[in-house]
Amino acid sequence: MLGRVANGIFWMYRYLERAENTARLLAAGHRMALTRGPDAANEEWRSVLTTLGLRKPYEAVYHDYSGTHVSDFVLRGKGNPESVLTMFERARFNARACRSAITLEVWEAVNEGWMGLQDLLDRPVRDTSLGTVVSAIRRESTLARGATHGSMMRNETYAFARAGTFIERADNTARILDVKYYLLLPSHAYVGSPLDTGQWDNVLRSLSGERAYRWLNAGRMDARSIAQFVILNERFPRSLAFCYSAMRDNLASLAQIHGVDGQAHALVSEAEKLVLGKSVEDVFEQGLHQFLLSFIRSNRAVADAIAQQYRFVA
């Protein structure tokens, strides 16, 4: 396939993944804000912006951290280059540019998703409709993913689609954790205090992992189990370990199709070592924040190496 098209597909799935994760983050933030006093709520909304790396553009427009302003900015803000609507627009743009590489089902899912969200995000989102909007975003990316899964050949295009998905997801999960890493430090563990279990619960919700976690840990809420779950659990589809086991598979499938591997494969093996076959003690020993920073760095290096190796640009 063309390098330009591989690039378009890779990013199309990154945009879809980011839109979905952003929506999830908003939903968790919203829930958190509802159960807190106004100060804690503002704090929560600010942390949503920090996770998304949007503090600067936001503060250029607003001087408070109200839920209405933050949600509107994150979803559709004109001054926000990374709004959910923009993500969908870009995903759809790439789908058009790579139209002959995707199936009609995938195209329709992305195109209709974009059309639907354009209507939905045509006017400011009120607090009462935030839930509807967030579900719609999740539903639209789920449809695109489902169409991909159900209709695409397991060829190069698919491998790039999945690689894009997991690079983005790994990055998003790591960022969500990093913003709240201090809550998970064992020394900070005010075990059982309502604030912290609430915060932890929020991290899990941002990753749609609260049910899975509860099921695995039978009511226990502690730093160690949460870090273990979100970073190292190989069966939870938004954990770093899961993302990298998927990266390994997808790059292996590219190597198999092409008959050669390269720098990207070497870097995936490196990044993989950070999260696969590790214990949570190893992570805490390095320091959670340090660990996450170095993970985000290697993840970005993997993305760059993929672009280079597969001739994404001339």
Place this chain on the structure above:
Amino acid sequence: MTASEPLQFDEMNAPDGTVRDAYRDYRQWLNQQDAGWMRRKSGEAESFFRRTGITFNVYGEGDAEERLIPFDMIPRIITGSEWRRLARGIEQRVRALNAFMHDLYHRQEIIRSGRLPERLFRNNRAWLPQMVGFTPPGGVYTHIVGIDLVRTGPDEFLVLEDNARTPSGVSYMLENRETMMAMFPELFARVKVQPVSNYPRRLAKSLAACAPEEAGDNPTIAVLTPGLYNSAYFEHAFLADQMGAELVEGSDLRIVDGRVQMRTTQGFQPIDVLYRRVDDEFLDPLTFNPTSVLGVPGIMDVYRSGRITIANAPGTGVGDDKAIYSFMPEIVEFYTGEKALLPNVETWRCADPDSLKYVLDHLEELVVKEVHGSGGYGMLIGPAANRAEIAAFRAKLRSNPDNYIAQPTLSLSTVPVFTQRGLAPRHVDLRPYVLVSPEGIDITPGGLTRVALKKGSLVVNSSQGGGTKDSWVLDD
């Protein structure tokens, strides 16, 4: 035209109130449908097109950059025997057109014989000196041709224009049919219509048959698009997808080892046939427009070394020209030895002083067109123009007569369209799509019917308020 015929020929309804043969079964079906249900269906069609992304781009429209070409759900129907006659005429014309191209770039017998004045192509920007003495692989110049036909009576089909460079619109022919089949499946069980859906396969086969010999049995075909912002991008992507060909842009291509190659995830890979939807001028910045970023530097050298097929061949635009068009009856006769089966519309060449005088005296009743114009722009429709417009055109004609031809205002046939108040006649044309390869000339039954949606209007171009219809050739 006999006295019993009205001035304007309606393809569905005869003046005596009966329904013409081609439409008999359809009309019977239509009469059984509930009017409210049909109105709802009409709305459905639009959302169908939006969903599948069948849009065309309009430059400079900001947010509304992707637009739909309006689709009318009443089909345009031609009988099998009408079509067979048309197809013979089209085939003859396309055969002549291809022979004419070869002659123009080789011995120029037609000019030596005195049938065509040399200045016609010498002054023509579409004529490319780079093509002189060169024969494209398979001897094919016009791989894909769109012949624009109009109808003025039961047996009167005329050629309005030959599109010999990169005729567009074929994706609408295909999607209109898909839409009709999705909306009215039971109708297709009632009326037997010749299929069009195999066009992309036929196109791929026809292009493959034109590949350079060294390409072997399984040549690599790519569609070259100017990119996402081109008005016909949807069609480029659609055809590439349907043919199983790569959709490439200029920036994907480079000359490597004397071949045109595309940058893939595994390095550069050669292309054998390039179905380009980029104009000649932008094809090769080293040969033509040096500022072009849409083409491939050096592609003309590779082409002239015979190592790639470019479809259509560079320099075929000469055949699009309206001054050349006026000579088509002579051209057909010269190369086929037969009288042209499909007549031209009567045409006055304003370069000729007597014709110019006639045209200036009759501007109110004529259609005047620029020789190199297209898309319905830069033309005067005499009967619809006001005095100022006519005066302005008179001045243009006097100062640059060579640049214009004139034709009578034809009374184009009408086909009913669906409106909220019922059926209403609107003027139509028809563009059949013709594929040329060493294996033969292949015409897909039907083509694209364009319809002027404004009452009384004769301009069918989508850029100026035209729509499209599904075009049926009956399997009878």
